[in-house]
Amino acid sequence: MRGSKLITAVMVIAMLTVAMVPGAVAAADSDQSLQVSVEQDAETGNATVTVTQNDTNNTTVDNATVVVESSANYSGNDTYQTDADGTVELPNPDERVNVTLNVSTEDGNNSTTVEAELIPHSESLDISVDTDDANDTVTATVTQYGDAVDNATVKVNGTDYDNTSSETDENGTVSFDEPMNTTNLTFVASANNETAETTVEVSGIDLALSVEKVDNTTVVINVTEDGQPVEDANVTVTGDYTDAGDYETDENGTVDLAAPLQNNTTIEVTAEYEGDTVSKTVTFDGEVAEDDPFGALVTKFIERLKQNTIEGPMGQKVSEFVTEHNPGKADEKRPDHAGKKDKGEQGPPDHAKKDADAEDTEDDSEEDDESKNNGTDKDKSNKGQGSGND
Structure with missing residues (x-):
């Protein structure tokens, strides 16, 4: 699993730290x-x-004298009796103040001195933020x-949040979905x-x-999220x-x-997962030079087909390849095996069309010749019949 990341504080408005915490004991030596x-x-x-x-019973002491002093x-600042x-009870301070408490029992036989920092109520609330990449969450803690x-009510504002509001649990925490991209988030906590x-x-x-060519035979595309493989991207x-x-992507x-x-050969690869997108453009070399005849490219394609298991007749695959990669058909290059995108019906390659047109022209010419011959023979036959009748 992925570990938590550090968060860099950009700006803290009214960041409230507490020196004396409830329940903490500022005590004399044991x-x-x-x-x-x-x-x-x-x-x-x-x-x-x-x-x-x-x-052992932590017995309370009444009538003890407490002298409060501060600079x-x-x-x-006064003298009190428990x-x-x-x-x-001491009043809420107007500002942060360090106080010294001199405490002695009623009989004066025992005494101790402790120090404490008192925090104004207006500065008593604190909010901290952490991220959990394993769960793709951002957690705010209110104390x-x-x-x-x-x-406590916590509102978060930033890209994709727009003052989203929620309440803290018994641990003072509330979690929000981690943003898709690095961004500044403002958290505002309200309580008491x-x-x-x-x-x-x-x-x-x-x-x-990442897109890499391995062993000159395979292009490997790898998609990760926070360093972990992403399946079904x-x-x-x-x-x-x-x-x-x-x-x-697989598992x-x-x-x-x-x-x-x-x-x-330039390839553009785009990966998308749960609304996040990343793209990369790479250029690889193959076994056929750019200025080699088109037939050399077709030959290499046939060799590759023979080396791999293919579905359907090889002739059909070659025909599709020729149709798609003929230099004169550059804007229609998309073979069936390339992917799932729909594509329209495509005709035979240009040379096939030309051959077919030539055959049709030849057939039409033969039909015309035959028609003319038939007409001539017929005329001759008719003339012969006419002269005989005469």
Whole structure:
């Protein structure tokens, strides 16, 4: 399977990173008896400080003193006492602020100091984007204060998207189809009256095409997507070429065709798969030079027929080849075996038509001579009969 690709961030608008995440513990060393955690509320941005004993029961500590200090002008700088649940609530900051919490028990026998960064509620929402090439998807993840946000609305805008909207799941994620081509996508997340937006460049599905001549006998067309073979891709081959036509790739993503017979044969190959298209034009040499007589080309074609299993009479195949590749019929070159495209009825080669016309002319001439002779004989017969009657 294909692995995930890196995404290059082009521009980030209100990229919101969180330093203090809910549930994370900013605690004293393990040999101290007090433990302190700080969590910010996703709806208000207020911070809850919880003081517990560092024991197996994680017992809350009431009436503990909490002194909040910071170098910034933070309205929460003050001295507090924990309630019966061992908590103190601090106000939502106006800006990002690093605070120092000096905590001590009521009896003053135990104390600890912790630091935390508080994030304004207006900057609490975050959205990140990743791609999964194995599933051809782009996934956005929405968090607030580091926690996944379910039921957040995510809109994506860019080529082929036009503000497509969806809701995040319990993991804070929502997936969209990967774009067909590399493009910039803008993601906007909305939750708890806040928004977060980011624009990233996403690499789309990479449909690749290679056309190579192998051992001077075979042209191998290979179609891949993100490096993996593509089965049932539509392949169209055009050009003055015996195997021009429409094909589908096999399980290995390949189409095998006969190598061109004549030098400087230009072939255009187009592969299409699930709406994505890639084309390539190549020129190959064959066994017959461009200035060789047309008969040399026909001879090589007959040799190739003898070397391979063919369906139908060989004479019919040769006739079709001559019809299609006669230099005077360049605009009608498309043999039956070349592919699936419909083609109109085609007449015999020019020389065959000329021979037929000559035969028809000769036949008409003979008929005229015979008619004249018959008329002359008849006249003579009539004259003889008349003189006898006289």
